[in-house]
Amino acid sequence: xxxxxxxxxxxxxxxxxxxxxxxxxxxxxxxxxxxxxxxxxxxxxxxxxxxxxxxxxxxxxxxxxxxxxxxxxxxxxxxxxxxxxxxxxxxxxxxxxxxxxxxxxxxxxxxxxxxxxxxxxxxxxxxxxxxxxxxxxxxxxxxxxxxxxxxxxxxxxxxxxxxxxxxxxxxxxxxxxxxxxxxxxxxxxxxxxxxxxxxxxxxxxxxxxxxxxxxxxxxxxxxxxxxxxxxxxxxxxxxxxxxxxxxxx
Amino acid sequence: xxxxxxxxxxxxxxxxxxxxxxxxxxxxxxxxxxxxxxxxxxxxxxxxxxxxxxxxxxxxxxxxxxxxxxxxxxxxxxxxxxxxxxxxxxxxxxxxxxxxxxxxxxxxxxxxxxxxxxxxxxxxxxxxxxxxxxxxxxxxxxxxxxxxxxxxxxxxxxxxxxxxxxxxxxxxxxxxxxxxxxxxxxxxxxxxxxxxxxxxxxxxxxxxxxxxxxxxxxxxxxxxxxxxxxxxxxxxxxxxxxxxxxxxxxxxxxxxxxxxxxxxxxxxxxxxxxxxxxxxxxxxxxxxxxxxxxxxxxxxxxxxxxxxxxxxxxxxxxxxxxxxxxxxxxxxxxxxxxxxxxxxxxxxxxxxxxxxxxxxxxxxxxxxxxxxxxxxxxxxxxxxxxxxxxxxxxxxxxxxxxxxxxxxxxxxxxxxxxxxxxxxxxxxxxxxxx
Ligand SMILES: Nc1ncnc2c1ncn2[C@@H]1O[C@H](COP(=O)(O)OP(=O)(O)OP(=O)(O)O)[C@@H](O)[C@H]1O
Ligand SMILES: [Mg+2]
Numbered sequence: 071x072x073x074x075x076x077x078x079x080x081x082x083x084x085x086x087x088x089x090x091x092x093x094x095x096x097x098x099x100x101x102x103x104x105x106x107x108x109x110x111x112x113x114x115x116x117x118x119x120x121x122x123x124x125x126x127x128x129x130x131x132x133x134x135x136x137x138x139x140x141x142x143x144x145x146x147x148x149x150x151x152x153x154x155x156x157x158x159x160x161x162x163x164x165x166x167x168x169x170x171x172x173x174x175x176x177x178x179x180x181x182x183x184x185x186x187x188x189x190x191x192x193x194x195x196x197x198x199x200x201x202x203x204x205x206x207x208x209x210x211x212x213x214x215x216x217x218x219x220x221x222x223x224x225x226x227x228x229x230x231x232x233x234x235x236x237x238x239x240x241x242x243x244x245x246x247x248x249x250x251x252x253x254x255x256x257x258x259x260x261x262x263x264x265x266x267x268x269x270x271x272x273x274x275x276x277x278x279x280x281x282x283x284x285x286x287x288x289x290x291x292x293x294x295x296x297x298x299x300x301x302x303x304x305x306x307x308x309x310x311x312x313x314x315x316x317x318x319x
Numbered sequence: 320x321x322x323x324x325x326x327x328x329x330x331x332x333x334x335x336x337x338x339x340x341x342x343x344x345x346x347x348x349x350x351x352x353x354x355x356x357x358x359x360x361x362x363x364x365x366x367x368x369x370x371x372x373x374x375x376x377x378x379x380x381x382x383x384x385x386x387x388x389x390x391x392x393x394x395x396x397x398x399x400x401x402x403x404x405x406x407x408x409x410x411x412x413x414x415x416x417x418x419x420x421x422x423x424x425x426x427x428x429x430x431x432x433x434x435x436x437x438x439x440x441x442x443x444x445x446x447x448x449x450x451x452x453x454x455x456x457x458x459x460x461x462x463x464x465x466x467x468x469x470x471x472x473x474x475x476x477x478x479x480x481x482x483x484x485x486x487x488x489x490x491x492x493x494x495x496x497x498x499x500x501x502x503x504x505x506x507x508x509x510x511x512x513x514x515x516x517x518x519x520x521x522x523x524x525x526x527x528x529x530x531x532x533x534x535x536x537x538x539x540x541x542x543x544x545x546x547x548x549x550x551x552x553x554x555x556x557x558x559x560x561x562x563x564x565x566x567x568x569x570x571x572x573x574x575x576x577x578x579x580x581x582x583x584x585x586x587x588x589x590x591x592x593x594x595x596x597x598x599x600x601x602x603x604x605x606x607x608x609x610x611x612x613x614x615x616x617x618x619x620x621x622x623x624x625x626x627x628x629x630x631x632x633x634x635x636x637x638x639x640x641x642x643x644x645x646x647x648x649x650x651x652x653x654x655x656x657x658x659x660x661x662x663x664x665x666x667x668x669x670x671x672x673x674x675x676x677x678x679x680x681x682x683x684x685x686x687x688x689x690x691x692x693x694x695x696x697x698x699x700x701x702x703x704x705x706x707x708x709x710x711x712x713x714x715x716x717x718x719x720x721x722x723x724x725x726x727x728x729x730x731x732x733x734x735x736x737x738x739x740x741x742x743x744x745x746x747x748x749x750x751x752x753x
Contacts, residue, residue, distance in 0.1 A: 145708075162705065164726045170706075170719065173715070174706070213723075
C-alpha cells in the first residue's frame with residue numbers, strides 16, 4: 071500500500087520555483103534512496119513533507135496514508151508518523167535533551183490518544199536505544215544538540231527516530247559528517263527499524279551509505295524533478311558516471 | 320495629580336489621602352511630624368511622570384493616575400480568607416511573617432519559631448520610639464509617600480554569626496478592593512550571618528488595589544544572603560517597591576525577583592557595595608501579558624574597590640505588555656578593580672509587545688572591568704519548527720523555549736528547592752498561556 075504519494079509537486083521559495091512538478095510514491099516496507107546534485111531540491115522536498123514554513127506549494131499534492139499532508143500542522147504530521155532526520159539539526163540551548171525527548175514523545179502519544187509514558191518506562195526505553203546507538207547518557211543531559219559534534223547530532227536524530235517509531239522516516243544526508251564507525255552504528259540503527267509497515271527515504275550523495283542501508287528503489291533528482299528511478303544498481307552507475315547525463319537533460 | 324484638599328487641626332492643608340489616614344498611622348508625635356513632612360514633599364512632587372528621567376518609561380500619572388485611600392485594617396472574616404492565601408503561597412520549610420493589607424498579623428506568622436533565631440519587631444513598634452526607619456535619603460516621590468503612609472512592616476535583625484536554619488518568608492496579602500497598602504521593613508544581617516529571605520506579594524480576592532513597599536537591607540561583612548522576591552499580585556493591581564541595600568565586605572549577596580502579576584509594577588533597587596571583596600548577583604525575570612507593565616530599575620553603586628556585581632535579567636512579553644529594565648552601574652573614583660556586568664534580554668511574543676532597556680555605566684575609576692549587553696527579539700523560528708516537527712504543538716514548543724530563556728536567570732538561584740519553586744511559577748504561567 072502507498073504510504074507516501076507526492077504528485078506533480080510544485081514549490082516556490084521566495085518567489086523562485088524550486089520543485090517543478092515532482093512525483094514520488096513510496097510503499098510500506100520499502101526503502102527509497104534519493105540522490106542528486108547540490109541544489110537539486112532534495113532538502114526542499116523533505117522540508118515540505120515535514121511542514122516547514124516558508125515554502126509555497128503552488129501545485130500538486132502530498133498524500134500520507136491517503137490523507138492530505140499539506141493540510142496538517144507539522145506536529146500533526148509527526149504524530150501521524152512522519153519523521154525527518156534533518157541535514158542540519160539545530161542546537162537548542164537550555165532545553166535538556168532528556169526533557170525534550172520525553173515532552174516530544176508524550177505530545178505525539180497524546181495526539182494519537184495514547185497514554186503518556188511513565189518516567190521509568192521512558193527512561194528504560196531511552197537507555198536501550200541510546201546504548202544501541204553508542205550515545206553516552208551524559209550527552210542526553212546537555213541541551214539539545216548543544217556542543218554535539220556533527221556526528222553526534224546525526225546520531226541524536228537516529229535516536230529520536232528509534233524512540234518515536236514513525237512510519238515514514240526521511241533521512242536527509244544522515245551520512246554527512248559521520249566517520250566510518252559512526253556510519254555503521256547509525257546504519258545499523260536505521261536497519262533495525264526496517265519493518266513491513268515502515269518506509270524510509272534516504273537522501274544521500276554517497277553510494278557507500280547504500281551498502282549499509284540497501285534500498286529497494288533509487289531515484290535521481292535534478293533541478294526539482296525526479297529524472298530517473300531504478301534499482302540499487304542505479305546508485306553504482308551514478309557513482310561511476312556522475313550527474314552530468316541528467317543535467318544535460 | 321488631582322487631589323482634594325482638607326484643613327487639618329493645625330490649619331495646614333493636606334490632601335484627603337493623608338488627612339483621612341492620619342488617625343491610623345502609627346508613631347510618636349515626632350514620627351507624625353516626619354510623616355507630614357514626607358507627605359508634603361510627595362505632594363509638591365506629585366506622582367512621577369515621563370519627564371522625570373528615572374521614570375521616563377513608567378509614567379505613573381498616566382499608568383496609575385491617583386493614589387487610592389488607605390485600606391481599612393482587616394477584620395476577622397478577612398483574616399480568615401488571608402489564612403487560606405497564606406497557606407497557598409507558603410514555601411515549604413520557610414518561617415512566615417504575614418502582612419495583610421499593610422498590617423502585621425502575628426496569628427498568621429511563625430513568631431515563636433522566629434524569635435528564637437532572630438530579633439523581630441514590627442514597624443509599628445519601632446515608630447513609637449523614633450522616626451529613623453522613615454528616613455531614607457531620596458527625592459523620589461513614591462518613596463516619600465511610602466514614608467508618610469507606611470502602616471506597618473517587619474523589622475528583622477539577624478545577629479552576627481547567625482546561621483538561620485530555615486528561610487524567612489514575608490508574605491504580603493492583599494484583601495481590600497480599590498484601596499492601598501503601605502509597608503516598610505528592615506532586614507539587618509550581621510557579620511558572618513547566613514540567611515535566606517523570601518518576599519511574596521499575593522492577592523486573596525483583592526481587586527484594583529495598590530501596594531507600596533520599601534525595604535531597607537543592611538548586610539555586614541563575611542555574610543551570605545539570598546533574597547528572593549515573588550510578585551504575584553492581582554492582574555489589576557499596582558505594586559511599587561523600593562529596596563535600599565548596603566553590603567559590607569567579603570559578603571555574598573544573591574538577589575532574585577520574579578514578576579508574574581500586577582497591571583503596573585516597578586521594583587527599584589538601590590544597592591551600595593560598601594565593603595571590599597563582595598560579590599553581588601542581582602537577577603530577575605518578568606513574565607508579562609495583556610497590558611501589564613513591569614519595570615525593574617537597578618542602581619548598583621560600587622563605592623569601594625574589588626567588588627563583583629552581576630545582573631542577569633530576562634523579560635518575556637506577550638500581547639501588549641511592556642517590560643522596562645533600567646540598570647545603572649556607578650563606579651566611584653576609589654573603586655578600582657571593580658568587575659560589574661549586566662545582561663538583559665527580552666523575548667517578544669507578540670508584535671505589540673514592548674521592551675525598553677536603558678543601561679548606564681558611570682565609571683569614575685580607571686582600572687575596572689564593566690560592561691552591559693542587551694537583546695530583544697522573537698522566538699527563533701527554526702528552533703520552533705524543529706520542536707514542532709518532533710510533535711510539539713505551537714504553544715508547547717514555545718513554552719519549552721521560553722523556559723530555557725528564563726532559565727538563564729533562574730538558574731542563578733543557589734537553593735535547589737527555591738529554584739524549583741520559581742521554575743514551577745514560570746511553568747504555571749506558561750500553562751495559562753496555552
Ligand atoms: N530559504 C531559501 N531561500 C532561497 N532559496 C532557497 C531556500 N531554500 C532553498 N533554496 C534554494 O533551493 C534550491 C534547492 O535547495 P535544497 O537545499 O533543497 O537542495 P539540496 O538538493 O538539498 O542540496 P544539497 O545536496 O546541497 O543539500 C537551492 O538552489 C537553494 O539555494
Ligand atoms: Mg540538502
